[in-house]
Amino acid sequence: MLDNCTISHKGGLVLWSRSFTPTAATLSRSNASPVNNLIREALIEGRSSEDRYEKDGYAVRWTLANDLELIFVVAYQRILQLSYVEDLLTAIKTLFIKLYAPFLTKFVASLHAQANAAPTEVADASPSWDFASAFKDWDKVFDKVLRELEQKANQERRLRTRQLTGSTALGASMSGNESFNEEHPERGSGATTPAKDATSPLDGQEIAKNIAHLKTRMKGRNSTSGKKGKGGGAGSGSDSDVSKRQSSLRGAKSKRTWGDVVPTEDDMSALDFSTDKPSDLPSAGVLDTLVDEKSRGVKKDGVYEIRDWEFSKQASREVDEDLDDFISKTLRETSLNSTGPTTSSEAQPGYISSLFSKLTGLAGSTRPLTQQDLGPVLAGMKEHLMKKNVARDIAERVCDGVGKSLEGKKVGGLRSIRGEVHAALEDAITRILTPKTSTDILHAIRQKKLTTMTTTRAGGESKMEPYSITFVGVNGVGKSTNLSKVAFWLLQNDFRVLIAACDTFRSGAVEQLRVHVRNLGMLVNKETVEDDKGKKIDLYEKGYGKDAAGIAKDAIAYAKEEGFDVVLIDTAGRMQDNEPLMRALAKLVALNQPDKIVFVGEALVGNEAVDQLTKFDRALKDFSKGEGKSGRGIDGMLVTKWDTVDDKVGAALSMTFVTGQPILFVGCGQTYTDLRQLRVSNVVQALLSD
């Protein structure tokens, strides 16, 4: 059973939403609603190429209609294997847009007011902008679509059961069926509509058709899951010979279609578009009241010509049937054509674009971008990013995401497809690289000083908690060197720094830090007179072979006692696959709860970046979880050897994409001053430059 279905505009306004349980309704209103999480954690972060998003036990699927800037979202319990969600999305997207295109077009245009091109009049606050009444008939359409899809899912399930027990020839051709069944044990069971197949007559032809259809689905499903959650819709894997077979089937089968088989009399009557109440029809009622004069004016203009939406033209005809036909047709196309979510928007009537360009005052002919248009350009962009040392997987996902955000979008004559893709890619990369949390560490250190000081004031003696930063990473990337650079920077900002030598593994590690601390101490003393508080920089060490987590804990306690502001914790380098060592690191993190966990990685890293960061982040989160405490992952990155890669700065993109966290520093040389902060626009430029 579904939790929630929402149709909304990318600007944030929800046009229509339905929750199926009270819990889901409450959740959908909160800031932590599935839609909000999807947008914040997938769409804005450039992860829109994934076709499914999961969080807190629910799964979310979505599709975009980029020409009208709409988002269609369905959320459901993750444990349910709802086979029809993809079809549902495609169907409601197609139907919604076709039914309400004039209203939607006008609405979207009203959200793109241009100072120089817009009408001087304000979007009038007539009741036509009341979405609730604008889309009130949509509930019925939605119900019908959902019911049909659920029934179909039920029927398919039953059919399979029957074949497994009886039919010989048919059953033999369905050898893959059992595994399919096991893979989706819950399939269709969430449907609340009583299945009607026991009474509906199924002749041989229909069974054959059902099977053909099922095969398509399975094929699609298998290839989709084979691609590990990437790529298009449920049926995207079905190839041309299947669809050929289907179209020949459809042709041979005279008028009988899925739409004819599935709906029952109940369904017909459920759709309360009775002929004697013409004002209830979406055609006569909804659109006229909503778009008011518009439909008239546009008709005069000859633009308002909805050819493929037949019943709108003939309000006098048997509308029940027309709407049914229309819905059935859509459903049929949805399931048989192995529709990627985009096909329908490609099939958008041209009048939307013409109307849209008129309303927005955008000159030039517009046409929707298709997958074919975008494919080659995106492939080129992907190659380009990989040349810049972006990990293959990341380049792919970023470009796929860009593609998804552009498909169906109308482009004016002035801008080339390449230009459009370039702009969208720049936008996406900027978003990925832009931090979502504050990167001002100096401010954070002072904040912590202030807050911990006030809390202890009551006790008289005011000892503030030091701010702690743990540096983690694989071997030989320059952790200790760059930790020293950070120490130097902090010293320049008048903080007292304690370095904790928690690499008790590699021989020479402690000595190396000792040298750094001596150097730094001399540098600081040269510039500033040592104050009464004591040493400005010191090393906390306990030799080799000891438990790193314990040393870190002692170091923090020591720092608190001695009034150090910051503790920098150096840890031993380790390979991401070494589970015992990763567990040890997670223990250090769990025990000390450092304020920042900084991953140190090389700018030279290419495809390896993904594996390193994913595993470090995962392992830290998984192994540092305690009772009641959620695990800690990586908070930010320090990218070393930046000076060696020229403009091949792809690692920056790979790393931020994988973790969702910002690059706090880059190391760019051998001296203590060779530490920089990253300016996003510079990285974007470097990545896009030829």
Added chain:
Amino acid sequence: MDELKRVDTYSLILGSVLLACVLVAGETSRLEIVDSRRAKSGSIVLLVGPSDGGKTAIFSSLVYNHAPPTHTSLQQNVAFFRSPSPFHRKPLQVVDIPGHPRIRGQFTDFFQENGKSKNIGGVKAVIFVCDAAALTRNASTVAEHLHLVMHAISNLPPSATPPPLLVFANKADVLTSASKSKTPNTALAVTRTTTILERELEKRRLNSIKSNTAVLGELGDEGGEDDTVGGLDVTEGDAFTFDKWDGGVVTIRSGWVDIQRPRKAHGGHDTASEDDEPKEKDTVVDPTVPKKDGLAELVDWIATLR
């Protein structure tokens, strides 16, 4: 009508195009031909602020006169709305900028003289919307965002007049006050918001004074461009208060938006019961909350703009 005399042929053509557009759109309302050059300068009202503050809800109330449910914005909304002030003869353009940290930076396009935007000087006012009820929890991130906005305002070239800034403490309806009355307590929201934000901004001001950013430059700017987010200077070295801010005029107001919600959840999509259930989505009418315009203070402020 004297405006009509001034329009040249080009404007007439433009005017008829606009007329056509309006006809297409079915707008029956009164037409008004405004000098398009003048419409460009200083008619933009920016809605900025952290995510979930209520910018889109306010936007919708101003433009569409009602506020449907919303979710986090992925992109800007731009629309015209009729200002309540008789001094504003042309409609104002309200721009709702998404608050998500990764895209909130879009607002700087309105303050920069780069190729991207022709809007410099076009900003009539900036409204910073935040959730008054949540401020105790996210004060530091809200202040960070406000700081960026104030930085942008105070860094405008001297030729541009800094737009006035309204800090709007939204969601006063959920701010539980000591009196336990169900009336939204806008006065409390204002004082609380002022105190919290001034305190946080003072911390940020001190931080930016102390921070030795010269040591840690940014990669690629050999020109030594100053990237410190400052802009929080106050007169005479005092602690920061909005009154003493050097960068411009700040006003704090509070209010709320009545969100139009579906009346209740559909209890499953059970066919039988659902068909006789009314589908209209009614607004929740809480009788204890007096029907009052929650955006009155905001709209009044806009009306005072010159």
